[in-house]
Amino acid sequence: MRLPPFSQFCSRTRIISGEHALERLPGLLSSMSVKNPLLLTDKGLEAAGLLRLVIDHIEKGKLPAPLIFTDIPPDSDLQTVNEIAHLYREKGCDSIIALGGGSVIDTAKAVNIVVSCAEPDAQVLDLRDFSGADVITQRLLPLIVLPTTAGTGSEATIVAVIKDHENNRKMLFTSNFLQPTATILDPDLTLTLPPFLTAAVGMDALTHAIEAYTCLGKNPLSDGMSLQAIRMIIDNLEYSVAHPEDRSSRLALAIGANLAGQAFSNSMVGIIHTVGHTVGSICGVHHGLCMSILLPYGLEYNLHKIEKELKELSLYLCGEQKEAIGTIAAIRSLNDRLKKATAGRHVTRLHDVLDRDKRSAVRPDHLPIIAVEALGDGSHFYNPEQIDYDDILYLLNAAYWGYPLDRELIQKGHE
Amino acid sequence: MSSILDYDFYAYPNICSGLKALDTIPRELLSFQASNPLILKYQKDPSRLERQLKAACCTSQIVLGPICRIPENLSKDDISTIVDTMKESSVDSIIAMGSGTIQSVAKLVNSLYCCDFALEEIESLPCDSFTPLPHIAVLDERIDGREATNRLLLDEYRLHHDSLYPEYIVIDERMMASGRDKESAASAIISLTQTCEAYRDYLLTPVIASWTKSSLHFLGEYQSMSTKQAKIALINAAVATQIAHSNIPPGPVTTISEMLAISGFCSEAQAMATLLPHFLSQLTFDKGSPLDESFDEIAMICSDVPWNDIQQMISELLKNYERYIHCSKTSGIITSLIRQTHRLMQHSNNTEIHTLITDLVSHTTSQTVMGGEL
Numbered sequence: 001m002r003l004p005p006f007s008q009f010c011s012r013t014r015i016i017s018g019e020h021a022l023e024r025l026p027g028l029l030s031s032m033s034v035k036n037p038l039l040l041t042d043k044g045l046e047a048a049g050l051l052r053l054v055i056d057h058i059e060k061g062k063l064p065a066p067l068i069f070t071d072i073p074p075d076s077d078l079q080t081v082n083e084i085a086h087l088y089r090e091k092g093c094d095s096i097i098a099l100g101g102g103s104v105i106d107t108a109k110a111v112n113i114v115v116s117c118a119e120p121d122a123q124v125l126d127l128r129d130f131s132g133a134d135v136i137t138q139r140l141l142p143l144i145v146l147p148t149t150a151g152t153g154s155e156a157t158i159v160a161v162i163k164d165h166e167n168n169r170k171m172l173f174t175s176n177f178l179q180p181t182a183t184i185l186d187p188d189l190t191l192t193l194p195p196f197l198t199a200a201v202g203m204d205a206l207t208h209a210i211e212a213y214t215c216l217g218k219n220p221l222s223d224g225m226s227l228q229a230i231r232m233i234i235d236n237l238e239y240s241v242a243h244p245e246d247r248s249s250r251l252a253l254a255i256g257a258n259l260a261g262q263a264f265s266n267s268m269v270g271i272i273h274t275v276g277h278t279v280g281s282i283c284g285v286h287h288g289l290c291m292s293i294l295l296p297y298g299l300e301y302n303l304h305k306i307e308k309e310l311k312e313l314s315l316y317l318c319g320e321q322k323e324a325i326g327t328i329a330a331i332r333s334l335n336d337r338l339k340k341a342t343a344g345r346h347v348t349r350l351h352d353v354l355d356r357d358k359r360s361a362v363r364p365d366h367l368p369i370i371a372v373e374a375l376g377d378g379s380h381f382y383n384p385e386q387i388d389y390d391d392i393l394y395l396l397n398a399a400y401w402g403y404p405l406d407r408e409l410i411q412k413g414h415e
Numbered sequence: 416m417s418s419i420l421d422y423d424f425y426a427y428p429n430i431c432s433g434l435k436a437l438d439t440i441p442r443e444l445l446s447f448q449a450s451n452p453l454i455l456k457y458q459k460d461p462s463r464l465e466r467q468l469k470a471a472c473c474t475s476q477i478v479l480g481p482i483c484r485i486p487e488n489l490s491k492d493d494i495s496t497i498v499d500t501m502k503e504s505s506v507d508s509i510i511a512m513g514s515g516t517i518q519s520v521a522k523l524v525n526s527l528y529c530c531d532f533a534l535e536e537i538e539s540l541p542c543d544s545f546t547p548l549p550h551i552a553v554l555d556e557r558i559d560g561r562e563a564t565n566r567l568l569l570d571e572y573r574l575h576h577d578s579l580y581p582e583y584i585v586i587d588e589r590m591m592a593s594g595r596d597k598e599s600a601a602s603a604i605i606s607l608t609q610t611c612e613a614y615r616d617y618l619l620t621p622v623i624a625s626w627t628k629s630s631l632h633f634l635g636e637y638q639s640m641s642t643k644q645a646k647i648a649l650i651n652a653a654v655a656t657q658i659a660h661s662n663i664p665p666g667p668v669t670t671i672s673e674m675l676a677i678s679g680f681c682s683e684a685q686a687m688a689t690l691l692p693h694f695l696s697q698l699t700f701d702k703g704s705p706l707d708e709s710f711d712e713i714a715m716i717c718s719d720v721p722w723n724d725i726q727q728m729i730s731e732l733l734k735n736y737e738r739y740i741h742c743s744k745t746s747g748i749i750t751s752l753i754r755q756t757h758r759l760m761q762h763s764n765n766t767e768i769h770t771l772i773t774d775l776v777s778h779t780t781s782q783t784v785m786g787g788e789l
């Protein structure tokens with residue numbers, strides 16, 4: 001490895017981790033001189049008893065119960081953000097606690113932009129004005145994140161994605177200031193995650209770590225995070241799927257996902273996310289499942305450019321140093337074992353993904369549309385190999401039917 | 416029961432490294448809504464560094480504020496003068512150019528200015544957080560092991576406070592001088608010591624492990640490269656390991672070395688280079704132990720560099736440092752070390768320090784340490 005000519009690494013979030021780490025929440029709030037936080041979560045987590053768990057901890061710390069908002073949809077949207085920002089101002093809140101997965105955390109980040117960047121007497125602030133990279137130029141208000149999935153890593157990243165239904169687009173916000181002030185990783189928050197979702201979000205985290213280690217934005221600091229994340233995920237994912245009640249492996253996965261989030265937030269991702277984002281938005285496939293299916297194909301696509309890195313990763317994924325293809329084979333094998341452990345719910349081909357009505361979520365006629373849309377996704381800028389329509393379509397077909405990519409049939413990389 | 420998965424890892428600075436990293440300073444100042452920075456630099460450092468900073472700022476709205484040149488022997492009056500200058504100019508940020516003392520001065524004057532304290536009152540700095548001015552640390556190869564941390568050491572003043580973290584760290588090859596090989600070697604020893612201490616912390620938490628891995632990567636690059644790029648790698652290693660090290664209690668080598676340096680017997684790096692082999696000899700690299708596995712991983716990953724064994728790297732770095740110390744001087748240092756460490760033993764309850772010193776004394780009475788004849 002050689003030093004990159006330029007690199008920037010930012011990860012300012014304080015991390016509190018451990019079994020019973022939630023007990024530290026009241027102390028954390030007090031240390032920030034926070035008096036009136038707004039707690040954001042969703043109905044599902046409320047029903048699962050996690051909201052009650054957090055409130056109990058706050059009350060045990062002799063702090064007043066926070067203001068609570070539970071109507072966050074699965075896809076964060078502009079309307080919800082504005083509604084929450086209005087509530088925040090009306091009630092004179094001074095900080096945000098986000099309890100949830102990617103959607104809740106992204107909503108919290110977006111609300112924080114609105115309430116932090118608006119002038120005190122401003123009635124309206126258009127979140128859309130802050131869309132893009134590095135548009136936010138000031139520190140935001142305290143945001144504490146309690147992640148309930150060990151996958152997105154959103155509690156560590158500089159990114160938020162919010163849907164703008166009016167203009168039918170997803171707005172991307174990136175800024176170092178979007179990193180939360182603190183995050184608490186407690187296995188009690190992920191215990192209720194069912195095995196097939198545990199597998200999917202775990203593979204999402206693994207994809208973050210592997211793409212961070214192999215894409216163009218990598219640097220030695222993000223490499224350190226990636227390697228540690230991969231180790232923790234590989235050592236604990238299968239056990240956690242098989243023993244969902246095991247706190248230790250749950251916590252290790254949460255830490256692994258957090259480290260992977262720090263890694264990719266500083267080195268970016270590549271083709272796997274490029275295609276995965278589009279499959280998710282067009283066909284409604286769970287992001288983690290998209291990642292687990294596409295991961296081996298994306299690595300095969302880039303193989304000629306990342307052989308050295310994949311060889312290094314074999315130590316973590318195979319338990320001994322092997323050739324690069326050994327790493328890809330180990331990922332396929334892991335997917336197969338997860339499929340078995342989840343009674344077939346963790347599928348390994350796009351063809352086998354079912355929607356709520358048990359019909360195929362991805363159809364062959366979707367693939368050309370996905371290939372076109374994927375070209376417009378910004379994630380591929382850091383991919384080691386360029387992409388084009390034909391190659392993406394070939395990759396999609398391979399992932400759909402479940403046959404390995406033949407590098408000879410890929411156009412890019414032969415020029 | 417505590418485990419390696421239970422930890423509290425504090426936030427750390429944004430790090431910018433590489434070509435034209437200095438040029439990112441205006442953007443960063445604007446993000447802090449700052450436009451009137453105090454500039455701290457060593458008096459003896461060339462003025463071209465100021466010019467480079469000015470050049471970097473010329474296209475922005477930033478006008479550099481007062482420039483304070485720090486003399487080699489800094490007095491209490493100098494500190495007070497800097498704080499007075501900050502007040503007169505109403506500075507809104509600090510850019511400290513250089514490693515070592517200059518960064519401690521930046522942390523100290525920042526604390527005094529923001530808390531409106533006199534130097535004599537520094538010990539009663541509030542325990543809860545205060546909001547410091549944004550501190551941008553532009554580092555060179557003269558590392559003292561505290562630049563990226565929440566600690567400062569300046570003569571008798573020692574502070575450890577979470578508000579002391581710099582906000583932004585810049586590593587730019589324009590800050591590197593063509594000489595200073597001795598300083599670089601010393602910096603490598605300090606970084607290596609901190610990395611080893613972080614690695615052998617009784618709880619090697621995953622996040623500390625990842626930072627120390629990065630540090631070892633960088634140290635490997637430092638060994639395999641030459642000139643300014645090597646120094647860039649070295650400073651990156653130092654920053655990575657400082658971030659890890661600031662989240663653990665300082666280990667025995669750091670503790671003793673710091674005390675010896677304060678006493679004026681030798682530099683911290685000299686003490687570390689002497690103590691580190693003894694510290695390492697106590698570590699058990701048992702096959703299959705987490706420590707052994709971690710070092711194995713690094714060794715395998717770094718297989719493209721000339722050395723293939725992390726312990727070999729440690730030995731090479733020590734040899735490199737040794738080149739810059741005359742043997743006659745070394746023997747004097749070691750004699751002082753033994754005398755001082757005996758004295759420390761009587762006052763210390765730390766069993767680790769006891770073990771280390773006992774081992775050191777038994778070795779140094781009859782054997783060569785660092786290749787220098789006693």
